[in-house]
Amino acid sequence: MRWNLEWLRTVKAIYETNTLTAAAQELFIFQAGVSLHLNSLEAYTGYPAFPTTRLLVLPTLRLA
Template identity: 45%
Template sequence: MINLEWLRTFRAVYKTKSLSKAADMLMVSQPTVSQQISALESRMGKKLFERKSKGVIETDVGQMLNTMISGSIEALEGVEHKIIKPDSNLKNILTIGVSPHLYKTTFCQNILSLGEYVHLTFGSKQQLIRDVEEGNLLYAIVPEKQNTYDTYCHHLTAQNVVLVGTPDIDFNE
């Protein structure tokens, strides 16, 4: 399996065209960058860069790899930046369970409007309620009301769709 750090190092070298500049960018030593690029090339069985006296030039395989991974690596770096940024406005993670049918028919268009980072889990009504009771989910969206000792239900729509949560959750929010 390819190490994610190798790909991150590859992207830095690709952007800077230099092992030493990539090392500065990643805050590691130049030999570390060189070792990671060598390990990635060894794992892939292909050269990714041609070493020159004033830096590196990507090979055709290097260009192809960059095209394939650039969006993913930048997305991961964006997540990292958002989480570690001191003034981050990242809100709490909402963990919501919902059946695949309810998600597709009712909520897929509205989930993003929550303005929070939402982690969805799909499952049956019974499993989702059990996950709320066990603390694995903050909420579950199910097709019918089913209060238990450890949960409370709140109607979401005029249709028979309810939000299940523990008694300490403020449903008015």
């Protein structure tokens, strides 16, 4: 499997908006699509991109 540019666009949108919902709106995709991109990236790298809370996501040092 190779890096997917959409994963990186999604991570950028999550980082800038701090929520998956706002990132989905910015990217004009469903929230499920944002979650899928994020899960795919984390599975590919083996590291969590963002430790999540109920209200926002925070970048880890590995991808920030």
